[in-house]
Amino acid sequence: MSSEAESATDVPVAERSTRSIDLESVRAIARKDFRDAVRSWLFWGLSVFFFALLVTLTGVISYFGGDVILAEGATTEVLVGQVYGVGSLIIPVIALVLGWKAIAGERESGSIKIMLSLPHSRRDVVLGKLVGRAGVLSLSLLVGFVLAAVPVAVLLGTFDPTDYVGLLAVSILYGIVYTSVAIAVSSVTRSTTFAAAGAFGVFVLFYVVWGTIATAVGFLMAFDYLPESETIAELTMLFQNLNPNAAYGNVLSLVTSAAELGEQEVAALETMFDGSIPFYLQDWFALLILLAWIVIPVALAIYRFDRTDL
Structure with a gap:
């Protein structure tokens, strides 16, 4: 190894962790991760999977509910709902599988020390891994959707490209x-x-524990173990909407014609809140929730990884 690499590894952890983020380093790490995914056929496998998923769901919609749905002119809207139902489960699983070994695997094998000697800062590693793994998932979704666009349009009959x-x-x-x-x-x-x-704990948290907590609060209020309070009810609804899975559906309501809530549910909320639904229950706020779930975890990861002994 060159003397420059050796000197890089001798730099104290505290000093190296304070380096500013180098976008070239981030790009290099992300590029390597993406190329590894392409070489292992992971990227192409995911692309084919998303293509098959979209075509299959569209075929189911067309075959089992075609006449009724076509009469209502809501085929793409129904597809959005179906993809939300399946995608809200599948996409997190794929993302967690893509990401759980990203840094831990490098630390376990010892290759993280080589990576940091190139030199890349720890912040570069975290961001590069995020960009690389997110790029694999995002581009595979893009390829899958693009390839499926024509079959989906043919099967649906009426197709809304905006949705x-x-x-x-x-x-x-x-x-x-x-x-x-x-x-x-x-x-x-x-x-x-x-x-x-x-990673498994994260999945259980968002799919089991989160909803269980909200349901438990409702039961406790119904059986008088908690006082019937508008404040508690509002906080419970806020808590439910902070779940990224709920935010996913709410943002889909914002940018597509598929409504997460029916007219009766919206009317009930307006009645509950005297005609004005709070901002934290509105669809635009769900977009901020999703963005926060991207920024906050990676910010905490950078902070923690900067101060961790390898």
């Missing part, structure tokens, strides 16, 4: 959310075993 593009954009954003969370988990663990456990 279709909106569905793609929000799904990509949703995938980046879980990629960011996965990278954060990977950055705070020393082994892939703990990283896998952490």
Whole structure:
């Protein structure tokens, strides 16, 4: 190894962690991650998977509900709802699998020390891994959607490209959310075993624990274990909407014609809040929630990884 690389590895951790982010280093790390995914056929496999998923869901819609849906002129809207139902489960799983070994695997194998000697700062590594893994998921979604566009349009009969593009954009954003969370988990663990456990814990948190807490509060209020309070009810609804899975559906309502809430549910909320739905229950706020779920985990990951002994 060259003397420059050796001197880079001798720089104290505290000093190196204070380096500003080098966009070239971030790009280099992301490019390597993406090329590895392409060489392993992971990228192409995901692209084919998303293509098959879209065509299959469209075929189901066309075959089982074609006449009724076509009569209502809501085929793409129904597709958005179907993709949301399936994608809200599948996309997080794929993102967590893509991200859980990103940094923990490098630390476990020892290659992280070589990477940091090139030189890349720890911040560059975290951001580069996020960009690389998010790029694999995002571009595979893009390729899958583009390839499926013609079959979907043919099967549906009536096709709204605005809804279709909106569905793609929000799904990509949703995938980046879980990629960011996965990278954060990977950055705070020393082994892939703990990283896998952490990724599984994230999935359980958002799909089981989060909803259970909200449901439990409702039961406690119904059986008088908690006082019936508008404040508690509002905080519970806010808590539910902070879940990225709920935010995914709400943002889809914002950018497509598919409504997350029916007219009766909207009317009930307006009645509950005297005609004005609070900002934190509106669809535009859900977009901020998704963005926060991208920024906050990776910011915490950078902070923690900067101060971790390798």
